[in-house]
Amino acid sequence: MHDSLVLDRVTRHYKQVRALDALSMTVGGGELFGFVGGNGAGKTTAMRIVLGVLAADSGTVYWRGRPLDLAARRRIGYMPEERGLYPKMGAREQLVHFARLHGVDPAGARRRADHWLERFGLADRARDEVANLSLGNQQRVQLAAALVHDPVLLVLDEPFSGLDPAAVDEMSAVLRERAAEGAPVLFSSHHLELVERLCDRIGIIKEGALVAEGTVEELRSGGPRRYAVRVEPGEAQGNWVERVPGARAVGDDQGAVIVELPGGTDDQDLLRAALAAGPVRSFTPHLPRLAELYRETVEPVRGGSAADTADAAPAAERSAV
Template sequence: MPHGPPNVVVMIEIQGLTRRFGDLTAVDDVSFAVHDGHMTGFVGGNGAGKTTTMRMTMGLLGVDAGRVLWNGAPITAANRQRTGYMPEERGLYPKQKIVDQLVYLGELSGMSASDAKAAIMDHLERFGLADRANDRVEKLSLGNQQRVQIIAALMTRPEALILDEPFSGLDPTAVDSMADLLREHTSRGIPVLFSSHQLDLVERLCDHLVVLAKGRVVADGTVAQLRNRGPQRYRLVLGSDAGWVRDVPGVHTVDVDGATAVLELTGETPGADQILLRDALSRGEVKEFARIIAPLSEIYREVTA
């Protein structure tokens, strides 16, 4: 049977991981947690240290300082074997049949050949590749090779998932299928850490975000928490000129264009938003008064600047 029991509770903690390559510190005292049943997005620019951190977590790269914990204890080889890992570089044998090499990888993870084949065919069906099971990998497009690499990580019913750029090269249909599969794992309590440059996708899928820049964690929290780090920005649209908002206490005017104003609450005056709205209503028509929700891309630029 597949070796990962359902409803496993696992938390992975990264504590002070550091890795140097000569004079370059690629990962510098990185700490964060990946909680059970949560999807954690790991984002950062090229060279930020994401892949190096994942490799150290999986024991594929030596650690200069820090440690990785699995449910509060140092991670073991057995824990790592129960982790579905997908590297950024594809590790498939191009001239071998898809189903044959996936069965082989399943057996290496402790599955029987029959259980492995059943899991493989289920995943191939979900990715629309069931009719390609006996094709050699080299006959597949890069996107379909990515699907096969994903199946290798997911088919063993792992207790945790660490995926390096799993959505790279996937078309929208495959992205949706992949997202559904990951949600199925988190619904069973599986912690999922994945890296991606697709910030809109990370924002849509993830419960938690960790942002790296130059080897260091520069932001760690939910999207809502990251949005609340800075001043709250609002848009006010009136039926007449909005220039008077510059004089409202506790409000910083970012921009005024005729009847439209973009404002930030400074925190200096309690209830400044209500004072502002009350003043606006006393002066005439208020067409809009709403908080501006910053996209993740904007938050990312701010924290990595």
């Protein structure tokens, strides 16, 4: 893929803590890639290495088939999780400033700032200090700052955090447009339903390593076989799932039992066990939602993980973004 961002076995340590563990992934041109994982899993560290704010201990980041250099990084649109706006500067002045930092000429910077303020419904607030804007409008200005220099690649860290539904829809539409124009779009988010709905592909990171990657359908269909079975209660109901060797109930869905079958087990054995328990009202394959896959893939870590420490420890590096 010509306009692709590639992380090739990128590793990063903070002293004795491994924050990224040979992380490899590709975001293709025109692709919306959702980057999900627990707090401290390594998402922000990976993004900062792409931006050049942090250096990798080993591995390489490629853009368009070549190692990502300073000139290419100037064409990246970045939205940090810790919002990087100047609170006492006006919205328009701020956008012009960021455009100029990326090499846009003065007239072009003003023109692009006005365009994005108009696009986000902020033309009448152009002179307002950012600190006097609502959180949603601050987010809009922050996204405009990532877009004002017409980037060829977008890297967004939790761009939907704190947004109301209308603002989420607005931001989603902008990201789709940028992808439709050919830009790779990499963003992290804890809004799993939104990620599932919006993204072309998803990567799940845990303790600095990518543990699952693919389209939503690939991820949903790639796990163990599961069936949603709704049985009308009867005398023989009991724990009928145990009658099928190796089968286990793993949840429920609106009154249906979600049953996981081991490899080699005939689904008709499960159906016969259900019929023996009572009238079967539904028997369908069950594909897990992204939230289910996430819970099963990323186990909660009690007391903080090594990666939590790694992403939280270097305050100087975090404030540098």
